[in-house]
Amino acid sequence: MTDTTPRPTLRAPLTRAFSAQLGLRGDVDLPAALRSLLATPTDALPVVPASAWQPGEPDPATLAAMSARAHAERGTAWPQPLASDAARYHGDGDRLAWETPAFARQERLTRVAVAATADPAMLGDVVDGIILLCEQSSWCWPAHDDSLQRHGSVLATVTDPYLDLGAGEVVGQLAWVDQLLGDQLDARYPGVRARIRHEARVRVFEPFTRRRDWHWLGLDGDAHNWNPWIHGNVLVAALRLLDDPSEADERARILALVIEGLDRYVDVLPEDGAIDEGYAYWWNGACRLLEALDLLTHATGGRLDAVPSIRALRETVAFPHRMHLGAGWFVNAADGQAKPSADQPWHSLHRAAVRAGDLDAQRFAASHRRPETPAVVEAEGLGRVLRGMTDAAWLQARASAPPAPAATWLPSTQMLVARERDSSSSGLSVAVKGGHNNEHHNHNDVGSFLVASDGVPVIVDAGRPSYDARTFSERRYELWPMQSEWHNVPFVAGRGQPTGPEYAASVIEVTTGETPSLELELAGAYDVAELESWRREVRLDRERAEVSIHDAWRFAQPGPAAAPAPAATPTAAPAAGPGCANRQA
Known part of the structure; x- marks a missing residue:
């Protein structure tokens, strides 16, 4: 789809930083540069397959807790989001009736995927969760779908999928499952990985490249938290699931579009690192950006690393502890909560703070580390769970007094x-x-x-x-x-x-x-x-x-x-x- 609306000039801080790191001058053919830099799909994500895990390598407390919950619910019905509940958004306005079981379904898949790393008998449950998602009519949350405007339907139009936060979360989760258990799926359930790739192509890769009018791209200069959240999941999916040699050019093109999109978010991120949505939204805005950039750094063997060179990225790492009041209370602005859940991906903040060289932010993240308890919870999503439970620096971090700027x-x-x-x-x-x-x-x-x-x-x-x-x-x-x-x-x-x-x-x-x-x-x-x-x-x-x-x-x-x-x-x-x-x- 062609959009001829005039756009603000993009300063492209990411592209400029990457070009400098690669020694490129003038117009940059980013897809060509990426193709030569990217690790193979099996090595592109920073968590090795579970079959290569060493005893005690993942966090034992997380593995034990998720395995216990996964085994306890074996044989019970999986959560089922209903069509009538999806349609309620256009009736009484209710979002939770559909979203609650949809989110619970994905959290259960995260649990069983982690449990299957220690118990191969759980692999069948993993396949059940995968296929349930693949057969779900839409991955888009009903509150976001534009099917009513485009097609007059209160339910998703399966031939015109909408790429939103929900679709991004599902494709990202399936990519991480594929990375974690792909070799075991091939051995016991051949064909499942091909199904994942088909659904990813139809629901995500094709819409992402075909429709370039997505509001979350920030083409009008207004890039908000959807931008890095969705781009980050598209990045994960492209790195892992576009693994056929014939897809190498497509993989590089999609990653170039991801970088271009993230550039629009970085472009409007203020130099002081503040988030006008408030602390609670930092985790699904700036934090998603930092996670995506961390993945790019890994996938390019450290060649692309923007955080140290861009002030706004370094400053936003400090935003959470600057907004902390004490005892889990935060300065809340806009739709942010004053006391959001303490179950945040603190390991992501810790990793970003290490990369930015911000010792106070490292201390603030580490103040939430409790070695005797799980390092992560499944509500964070499978990708964040796997990063947190295998990050040696985070697992070794010890709580200290959090910083409190005067x-x-x-x-x-x-x-x-x-x-x-x-x-x-x-x-x-x-x-x-x-x-x-x-x-x-x-x-x-x-x-x-x-x-x-x-x-x-x-x-x-x-x-x-x-x-x-x-x-x-x-x-x-x-x-x-x-x-x-x-x-x-x-x-x-x-x-x-x-x-x-x-x-x-x-x-x-x-x-x-x-x-x-x-x-x-x-x-x-x-x-x-x-x-x-x-x-x-x-x-x-x-x-x-x-x-x-x-x-x-x-x-x-x-x-x-x-x-x-x-x-x-x-x-x-x-x-x-x-x-x-x-x-x-």
Whole structure:
């Protein structure tokens, strides 16, 4: 499909870095360069087949835990996503009815694949899981499919598959199964691997190369977390599953498209490494990018390694610990949760931090390592599970005190995070953001702040509800958590903040020293003609152990009532009156 829409100029930081590493000049024939660099399909992924594992090489705790769960559910029915539940998205808007069993099916396949590395009797269960996925009408999550718009169908159109996060996750999982157990599948179940390759071609490789209008490519300059998440899975699949000698050119072309796509995400990743979707989305955005680049480094024998040479990549490795408040609580923005699951792929952060030379990020990742417990969980996906349970550096890592920066200023998102005590989550912490109201997973929250005591939020951002059909539609701002009225921002002349990139803050002054503070001009975040200025200053006084929020406003003429919004707390929302306000927490 040809798209003639004008596109922003791509700076191509990845391609430029790779060209420099390879000594290439001028126009680069990337597919040709890749073909000569890439390892063979059997060696391209950084986990050897299970038949080559040495005793004790994979993490024993992970192997034991997943094997126990896999054996316990043998003989039970596999989770079955239903067509009627897929159609519900276009009816009552429910996403979970279909997604819950679909995700559970893939998690079960991960468990049985790991279990089969130690017990060949589990290989039949692996085949059952593979074929169930191959016979599933669509790998695309119903909430993402464009079948209704293109074909008038509330169910997936199997002749026109949509390549989304779900399809990427399935093809990536099948590629990792093939890498892990392919020789055993050939010996006992010949033909299964050919089926995997057929489905990968029809559902992923052909749509990926045929349709170049995917919104997640970032052709309009707006690359979000789908970009590295999907490209990373296409990368895994192409490296492993395009293994016929006749497919060598195709393999190199697809990998060149992957690099071009990842380049668009790197191109918009700010130099300070911040993620406007917040910490919770870092794991499926910037982290997916770092994982994909790590795979490219391995598949090219170390010849292509962008992380050390690109500042944004090095800085984003620090983003998780910069957003940490304490005890599993994080600064949450947009749709991010304040206390997401602790079961994250910490090994991925650890690996990236080692490559970036960031000792604080290594410490933060290692602070989550518990040698007596599994190194990974199956919800991470098979690829992440295999990387984590076979990464010697991660398995040998030992927990240490996590870093706690005294103050962090991220100019790209206009966010300040400051602590009462350097290197400690005890005492008060404050976070305040400016930004604009067209951020990814946006809430209308320009000027919002939160306060934590001993790492636990006490003045909070409410977060988001469970996703449904309204969440990413024109009805998004019907949902109360997305409205500015439910954030800690001013309510001006009876109005909250509108949506759009033009509704933004400007930074007046920021200080990260002994008394960290951020002063913002918020008038631009409102559609109130009479409002000339609304300045908000958030300050942490370490000596007095006090956070103060000072609002001062000016109208062109007297009239409309205005007030700071009540502060959202876990239990109450105290009222505030008009005038200049100085609140302390």
